[in-house]
Amino acid sequence: MRATTADREQSATYTYLICLAAWAIPGAGHLLLGRVQKGLTFLIALTLMFLCGLWLEGRLFPVEIRQPLVALAALADMGIGVAFFIARQMGAGAGRVVALTYEYGNAFLIVAGLMNMLVVLDAFDVAQGRK
């Protein structure tokens, strides 16, 4: 039986919802798709990496268009999902520039966000049936 237009639209909506969940909470997309081992691994690893970044006194950058590199760092930080906004709301991620671990913290925060973006792409592929 051929897929109808409605089927295709529903499938697309489902895929985008999976991607949204994958972005919002690291590993959630894979958990929703039944890939429990992968989902839990991403959830634990990326969350720990994000928390490490905060502990190392890295900064959650604001989106500042006048400073393109800061804006890019902010976009990367936001890749971790809802945790970014919760942390900022709680006052975490202010960053202490004079701290010895400041740049390491930034690296942890930025890379955690970027890797979650890769996880979202992987969830997309799984939702599309490519993997």
Added chain:
Amino acid sequence: MIVFALFVSVVFGTLMRDEPKEQLRFGAQLFAAFVVGGVALGWILYFFPL
């Protein structure tokens, strides 16, 4: 560096392989490459002034 390499290796190992055994093996290889590469790069740069 070690902790960073560990996190990155775990995530990439899980992403790039499907079987847990293969994930562990690939992740370990990545981790070793990161650590050895980092130490090697450190020594290479050590001899450059400033």
